[in-house]
Amino acid sequence: MALSTRRPMRSLDAPARTDPELLAAVAAGQLDALGVLYDRHHIALRRFLARATGDAEDVDDLLHTTFLEAAKIADRHDGRANARPWLIGIAVQHLKRRRTALGRFFEVLASFGGTRSAAVDPRATLSARSDLEHALARLSEAKRITFLLAEAEELSCAEIAALLEVPIGTVWTRLHAARRELGALLAEEREP
């Protein structure tokens, strides 16, 4: 393997690589490309995960898992110019698996008698900085994720349905319910 000549850690002269170019480089095993991809998208992904989970303790690990998974399947990127929806999709898959595992855990807890399974994740203790985050934390995770995918990430309902593997009617229903509840909660938050 050729030894690279001395150069700055991050070149300031070369034009920025596109997301598909970066993912192709990651698929070829280039670490710096993964670093650039992380720099480009980690803030948005972190914000999505923080809001989606309502639990800040999970966010670092979910973010790490999402990017690591993205690096491993980089050759399967759909080629879109902006990789963020694709990364969000990976994050959502991890959230689903996490929710399934949590659901089993809560069922076990409930089986010990006297414990009612909560429809809302009882670990929602994120220190929210805004009224919206306070309100989001009070939604069910399914409605919260659907709302964030639609309004924050601007995915179409068809894309969300495919991502969550639910019928599009379910997406419409969850969105409608999320908006209604958020509207009421935000009005409540703003009352003096």
Next chain:
Amino acid sequence: MNARSSAGTCARSFEAEAVRDGRIVGDARASFLRHAETCTVCGRADAALAALATLARAPDDGPRDELHARRERLRLLAAFERSLISAPVATPSRRPAIMGACALVATVAIAILGASSLRGPAAVATPASAERAPPGAASAEIEPSDAPVWSRQLDAKRETITLAAGTLAIRVTHARPRPRLVVQLPDGELEDIGTTFTVHVEGGRTTRVAVSEGSVVLRLRGQAPRAIDAGDAWESDAAPSAVASADAPVFAPTLAPPVASSPRAAPASRSTPREAPDDRSRAAQAEDAAYLHILALQRAGDEQGTKAAARAYLARFPAGFRRVEVEGLSR
């Protein structure tokens, strides 16, 4: 027909959400949009939905922990690097080239200062200049400083750099496959995991290791192995604090304040610093802040600003442990 009633409702208000979600398209959508221009109820409903969406998309104004973000970034890169190394890659065509290149490497005179305890390959003295193995062989760029005494040896599975005295700044390229990189020290060894780092040896003892990217494992004789991550530094008189990490659950020290090390000081890893810890802590934080400022300018694409900030860093911290990297950014 305007369906408004005196009660302030409109039978078409549900269409605001339907349009937004793509349930109503084409002529029906256009019809509603025309209607909403004259209907206050529907106009309000549409505006409320838009306001909620705007709120959801608003950027996060909270403070950002840059150091935490960098640590997480490098944790990710280290994990990916490990996954690449553990994945078997068959490149039989490279092996004859590597073995052939090895034959060219070992021609330098052997000199070891107090190196009776050195293990592994023989130490070789080299002049103080940037050393590169023949192309196609090694995977590390090495920049010596303060006239170190060091050598390099490569075989198919392992590249060994032997440092007897002085300071080396080492940057490992990330093309794969590459041999395992180990730096032999008078009192132990340092293993690289896809990294940029600096190591200093003085008086037959390793006195400082600072990691800019990736991570290393430092194994000193008589002491437990230490993993040192990017942004962290270890000094022989410091008292590193262990921080749990998902990938390195046992040894992951946080950024420790720099401690003045004396060649005669006992190699105690847990001794109390001799100088005021608050002053050193503040100096270390100031250096971190200056370094992060340079990186922020670089990420923003401000080339001139990056160079100016790098020169300011070098003027303020002439012995800063990121000096080698910052010198590169100042040019």
